[in-house]
Amino acid sequence: MERCLGCQGSIEGQCIEVAGGKWHVTGCLKCSYCHETIQRSLNVRYKKIVFCAECDQKLFASYCGDALSAVSVQANVMPPQKGCGVIISDGRMMQVRDFVFHPQCVACFNCHSVPFDFQLFSLN
Secondary structure (H helix, E strand, C coil): CCECCCCCCECCCCEEEECCEEEECCCCCECCCCCCECCCCEEEEECCEEEEHHHHHHHHCCECCCECCHHHHHCCCCCCCCCCCCECCCCCCEEECCEEECHHHCCCCCCCCCCCCHHHCEEC
16 A cells, blocks of 8 residues: 555545655645645655745745855855846846856946857856
């Protein structure tokens, strides 16, 4: 008999298969961070670990001007410019050195003009 990953009870009949396991249809599929029942969309980050959309965004989203690695933060590396600080929600971002920005927020630090040669940057 298979067991629910949420409550460890036996599964008979309908179930939800996600994140490498099975869950009861009602009430057992919960966010690994806030522990609320996932009603709508979910994101799977690791096998058997699921997050509701809100927690996934809170924990893993990139913000304009953020450092890509903890090494940059620890080394106190200054970004080439200041980002707008708004979440990058559409997945379109430009990487400048170890920092990410909205494409429209990338400008020259000195003169504030938008660079024409975008080959200097990597668009993810």
